[in-house]
Amino acid sequence: MQVSVESIGNLERRMSFTLPAERLDTHVGGRMRELARTTRIKGFRPGKVPAKVIEQRFGKQVRAEALNGLLRETFDSAVRDNALQIAGQPRLEPVGEGELEWVATFEVVPEFGDLDMTKLQVVRHTAEVTDADIDQMIENLRLQRRSFRTVERAAAEGDRVALETWSQAGEERLPAEGAEKGATLIGSGVMFPEIEKALVGMSKGEEKTIEVEFPADWRVPQLAGRKATVHLKVTEVSESHMPEVDKEFIKSFGVKSGDAEQFRKDIRTNLERELKGALMNRLRREVGEQLIANYAQVEMPPRLVEAEARNMLGQQIEQARRAGQNPQVPDNAHEGFMDAARKRVLVGLLVGEVARKNELRLDPKRLNETMRLIASTYEEPEQVIELYRNDPQLMSGLQARVMEEQVIDWIAERAQHTEQALSFQEAIRN
Secondary structure: OOEEEEEOOOOEEEEEEEOOHHHHHHHHHHHHHHHHHHOOOOOOOOOOOOHHHHHHHHHHHHHHHHHHHHHHHHHHHHHHHOOOOEEEEEEEEEOOOOOOEEEEEEEEOOOOOOOOHHHOEEEEEEOOOOHHHHHHHHHHHHHHOOEEEEEOOOOOOOOEEEEEEEEEEOOEEEOOOOOEEEEEEOOOOOOOHHHHHHHOOOOOOOEEEEEEEOOOOOOOOOOOOOEEEEEEEEEEEEEEEOOOOOHHHHHOOOOOOOOHHHHHHHHHHHHHHHHHHHHHHHHHHHHHHHHHHHHOOOOOOHHHHHHHHHHHHHHHHHHHHHOOOOOOOOOOHHHHHHHHHHHHHHHHHHHHHHHHHOOOOOOHHHHHHHHHHHHOOOOOHHHHHHHHHHOHHHHHHHHHHHHHHHHHHHHHHHOEEEEEEOOHHHHHOO
């Protein structure tokens, strides 16, 4: 195999190589003979289909598959032989009209120099789930299941109020005709605070007019940064009724026995799983910030950074579309993500280099524990585990996540670190 590598930039390389023709022909021939033996085609006995028919039916597809496999195998072998550390995906192009001569253009991992993790200073947060946290979660579950009953008294904190509203800002009336109908829970913060405050003490059928100064970032563009007169009319007041934590309530959350102690154990398990993930996210940020601060001067592969910026933009667009929006995105919109993308690429490459240089390997036990932890959140955990084991893409993503967490832990253990205790609620906040 003929291979030549040249530098076309600080971190960009061009590799020219030739595929071994005899291996391509051998692979194609073997596959075609296999198809001739096993393929069933109407009008021919099994194993007696003429080679010309097999060639017409499958020749193009078989050759394309063989070429693609051999191309990747040859390129990977050339990368290993030349001790190259590739960053991102290569661009592979044939030379001329043939299929044996190829050129690969790709970026390489920069040289980070001394990867001394002991100079990093990391804050490692700790927290635990307490009985009070379990009590709070049970209270939250009660809130989710509460019911409302209409009352004839004035509205108070915690009541649900159905109302009609319209606003006047200068010459503009919102809505232009009639009134908007809706409901709010006093104290929830769903409506503007001054409006919620004004609803306290109002009864069904009562009307009130208040003056409100909306902030510049208010979600209704016509009112943002403006003073307005808001007209309120209460059409119904309802008070909440919280369910008792009895057997039926407990059973509704999947505890078939309805046992209160088992309910608390299940809640503790779920909270501890959430806490573990939150603490790892905090540690990942801590380590990432330290890596960025200490290796910010290292040049990053430009095409890889741009690809990450476009990926981040794509994720934001998808989120907007799921929210019912249809954003208009200019061609250069990804440029606003370049700085964040560079940092993400820097941390990703550094984590990979730490793993490679220190010969860190994926821990099968940790992988299995993480998979079972994920599966435990579903009603049929074993089915989820089977799904991961049978889906290479899912498993690959899980392996990458677990390996990253292993390296983050490895770095944090060697860094200068201090511990900071947090409550459960503090720990799970972003």
